Amino acid sequence: MSTTLPSAALDRRLVLMRRIRLFAAATITYNVIEAVVALWAGGVADSSALIGFGLDSVIEVTSALALSWQFSSKDPERREHLTLRIIAVSFFALAVFVAVDAIRSLAGGGEAQHSTAGIVIAALSLAIMPVLSWAQRRAGRELGSKTAVADSKQTLLCTYLSAVLLIGLVLNSTLGWWWADAGAALVIAAIAVREGIEAWKGDTCCTVPGKAADLGEASADTDDCCTPSG
Template identity: 75%
Template sequence: MTSRESRLSRRVRLLVAATITYNVVEAVVAITAGSSASSTALIGFGLDSVIEVASAAAVAWQFSGSEPEARERTALKIIAVSFFALAVYVAVEAIWSLAGGTPAGHSTAGIVLAAVSLLVMPVLSYAQRRAGRQLGSASAVADSKQTLLCTYLSGVLLVGLLLNSLFGWYWADPLVALVIAAVAVREGREAWRGDECC
């Protein structure tokens, strides 16, 4: 490994650590607030954060060895499976909610969290993607897409929570959750095929 590759690998590991830290906090807040407000979208967002931690951990595992290229395919499969698991859970919960489950209530914590994530995640995603492309690592780029997905989900979640809070449109919450599930399936397919680089 050249000194440039070593420097980029170190940068990827630091970005992965930052992503894991932020997503652990995000998951705890989102799942707690979502459970309190019976919000499928907010719980799904929190679970996406858990999956982002798993995705980032797979990349961290890949770059912890002396030959990260040898571990890349396995890391991509872990990332893909995590996307699929999220999609199944969120879709089932959203359909149950639309079919007459408990309507979501107002969540100030969820609205603030979605707004903060909308600011933080694009910065992390850009830095990860740039380092991953410079290194030629499909798994690091895939993990940056997981982080970018969180940006989109933050925006969609924020709109859904605001529609529910301001206008009482309870159905906006499970519809947002279904959008989260659909995007997760698309990203999972790309990670599975290894279409992430560079």
């Protein structure tokens, strides 16, 4: 059976690839700003959760850059395996650093202080990241790209982290529960480990029924994006 894509399917594929590069650029731009604010606020407030959130933003930039590098190639699939490894390692690095810093805080290394800037950046991310993640994941699934979906999950992780961070910061600010900050950081670390394992295994992506067939890559009633090609 011929693997040549029809003209319409090829055009659609090129549109999706451009869209993924655009989402990656948006992710990089926002997360650079987010990282600067979160790391500064985390340092001022001695907040493990805020510092972990800022580092996650740095890692999201790394992940998005890796994705941009992959899709700058005429044959992105050849770079997919290495890109997944980069994304996975970034998750693990985040988990280790955040967990160590949280444990240090719980052991008496410093009590987190109130951070208005942290609350604001967490709330903004909670509003922005779900939309960006959904759009990127949809394009990645239609294209059948594991790395695009993995990067969208990295973006979605930012949503979870934003919610956890916001809860921890608010509890610390309103009730004086400084340990809630460290607890939030440990939750962030646990989520990062889970996502890192999935990215390492390549267990990140399944095509949208009916879409892959339009691209000539799978039948409309199958969902084999995660199945190794033979």
